Amino acid sequence: MNQSYLYNxxxxxxxxxxxxxxxxPFIWVKGQVGSISRPDSGHIYLTLKDGQAILQVVWFKSFxxxxxxLPPEKLTEGMEIICAGRISVYPPRGTYQFLxxxxxxxxxxxLYLEYEALKNKxxxxxxxxxxxxxxIPSDPSRILVLTSPSGAAMHDFLCLSAxxxxxxxxxxxxxxxxxxxxxxxxxxxxNLANKNQWAEVIVIIRGGGSLEDLWTFNxxxxxxxxxxxxxxxxTGIGHETDLSITDLTADLRAVTPSHAAQxxxxxxxxxxxxxxxxNLNLKQAWDFLFWNKWKxxxxxxxxxxxxxxxxxxxxxxxxxxxxxxQLLTWENNLLRQSEERLxxxxxxxxxxxxxxxxxSFDNHLHYLTTRLQxxxxxxxxxxxxxxxxxxxxxKDSDPKLPLLKGxxxxxxxxxxxxxxxxxxxxxxxYLDIQTYKDNLLAxxxxxxx
Numbered sequence: 413m414n415q416s417y418l419y420n421x422x423x424x425x426x427x428x429x430x431x432x433x434x435x436x437p438f439i440w441v442k443g444q445v446g447s448i449s450r451p452d453s454g455h456i457y458l459t460l461k462d463g464q465a466i467l468q469v470v471w472f473k474s475f476x477x478x479x480x481x482l483p484p485e486k487l488t489e490g491m492e493i494i495c496a497g498r499i500s501v502y503p504p505r506g507t508y509q510f511l512x513x514x515x516x517x518x519x520x521x522x523l524y525l526e527y528e529a530l531k532n533k534x535x536x537x538x539x540x541x542x543x544x545x546x547x548i549p550s551d552p553s554r555i556l557v558l559t560s561p562s563g564a565a566m567h568d569f570l571c572l573s574a575x576x577x578x579x580x581x582x583x584x585x586x587x588x589x590x591x592x593x594x595x596x597x598x599x600x601x602x603n604l605a606n607k608n609q610w611a612e613v614i615v616i617i618r619g620g621g622s623l624e625d626l627w628t629f630n631x632x633x634x635x636x637x638x639x640x641x642x643x644x645x646x647t648g649i650g651h652e653t654d655l656s657i658t659d660l661t662a663d664l665r666a667v668t669p670s671h672a673a674q675x676x677x678x679x680x681x682x683x684x685x686x687x688x689x690x691n692l693n694l695k696q697a698w699d700f701l702f703w704n705k706w707k708x709x710x711x712x713x714x715x716x717x718x719x720x721x722x723x724x725x726x727x728x729x730x731x732x733x734x735x736x737x738q739l740l741t742w743e744n745n746l747l748r749q750s751e752e753r754l755x756x757x758x759x760x761x762x763x764x765x766x767x768x769x770x771x772s773f774d775n776h777l778h779y780l781t782t783r784l785q786x787x788x789x790x791x792x793x794x795x796x797x798x799x800x801x802x803x804x805x806x807k808d809s810d811p812k813l814p815l816l817k818g819x820x821x822x823x824x825x826x827x828x829x830x831x832x833x834x835x836x837x838x839x840x841x842y843l844d845i846q847t848y849k850d851n852l853l854a855x856x857x858x859x860x861x
Contacts, residue, residue, distance in 0.1 A: 422503065429501035432508060436499040441510060442518065443467065444623070445491045447653055456484060460495065460510070463624040468509040469495060475513045482517045490524030493517055523623050527630055530657055534632070539639050539661045546644040546663045549612050551677055553580045556611035556643075558601040561586045565617040565648070565669035572670050576677035583611070589618040594628040599637045606642055613676060614641060616658065617648040617669035629656035638662055648672030728806055732799075739795060746788070754781065815848035822846075825853075 419427065446459035446466065454473035459466050476484045482493065496514040501507070538544060555577070559566045561584060573582060585605070588597040598616070605614050616638075618626075628634065629649050638645050638661045647659050648666035659665040666672035717723060758777070807813070815821065822831040825842040837843070837856050845852040 421506075425501060425503045425506050428508075429503065432499050432501055438496070438498050440494060440496050441467065442492070442494045444524070445487065445489050445493060446623075448487065448489060456487065458487070460493070461623070468507065469512050470509055471512040471515060482515045486517070487515065490527075491517060523627065527623075527657070530630065530632055530635075531660070534635055534657065534661065539635060544639070548644050548646065548664050548676065551577075551580075552612035554610060554612045555580060555582045555615055555676065556605050556613070557582060557584050557615045557617065558587045558598060558605075559584070559615075559617045559669075560589045563589070563619055565619045568668070568670045569615070569617055569648070569673050572673035573677065576673060578677075580677070590621070590625055590628060595631045595634050598628065598634055602637045602641055602645075609643070611643055614643050614645045615648065615672055615676070616645065616662070617672055618650065619669070620651040620654060626650050626654055626656055629658040631657070634658050635661040646672050646676060725806070725810060732803065732806070736799065743788075743792060750784070812848060815846065820845050820847050 441460065443460040443462050446461045449457040451457075454476075456471040456473075456476075458469050458471070460469050461467070471484070487493075494516045495510065495512040497510055497512040500509060500511050502509055534540065555573075557566065557569065559569075566584065570582070573580065585601045587601045588594040602614065605611050616629075618629075620626075626649060629647075635657045638647075638658055644663040645661075646664045646666060647656075647662040648669040648671055649656055649659055650668075652667035655665075664675060666675050754777070758774070823829060823844045823846075824831055824837060825844050828844075829836065831837065831843065839856050839858040841856045843854040843856065845854055
């Protein structure tokens, strides 16, 4: 290789820069304004385009008022303008750009005017109303994609669907997305999808391009077909800055074909995390339910235990012991108080009465004391007799007393009714027999006698 023709990147870029700037020292160029960027520096960066190409333009702040032309604040997307300036190369990126020194307004482009007119027309018809938008199914399993099979948009969409659309089925319907006949191709795909009703979602995608490239999706016929679709439609047309009439009409708009796949399917890691959250919530709900049921059973068991005959009998016995203790205490206190009172009165009488009279009162007092003791004894005997009768009645009411004597309690197992007569049962019925010590299970057999 001849070393005189071996350039490094910087040398080659500088050579191209010098050649271009020498070939186009000052020129005029016209086109339609695409995207506009206005950073804090005050410079303006825009794209100038026609139907076939796009040119990057830089309008530095120092030239904004150098000549009589379009005021910078009046520059808007869609305008037709004429720029005067020179071609230059930006070495850090290796790209060429147009350095505008003068910009004049030539009016708004025809395509932009048609776009705005159709947008207003369909808006008045309700094509863009939120009330008309259909809900996109969550993680659909049947998706029909309308796109060009040779475009990068389909590859981007399928790459993401492989990771997100787990077990989903995708059908690709090839359509023309640009040029003559594209509208008819897209409408035919939409009509066929609605006729078959196989898909849960229809996805329309294509890569980016100029306004002219995307003009198929700014046609009223295409928007009408999307509006009339009974199946929800998701669009991912062009880039984020490309907003077509079809995007506005669709039930959901994605900014790119890849973004369309992100909107349709939930990321698998999010589904796994959600599953873990649901499992945790289920476990917590089960623990809470189990604890409440266990608490209810425990309270019910306590209530049933309180109402059982054994416990009721035990409580009656405890009450009986308490009353007996109170009765004995009352008897002792009454005797002690009476003796103390009698002794006190006797001492008082001795002081006030003569010996003879005191002896008379003492004899009478002794008589009264004897009668009092007899009355108290009678009262105690009467209480003890009633207590004995009550105690015997309590013992006789013990439900296990008949069982102790050899009797048994027989219940029909199916109804838990107490068996009083053989007419209550039939052969092969089961009986629960309760004895004093344990329980037995018996079966009724037919008596052939």
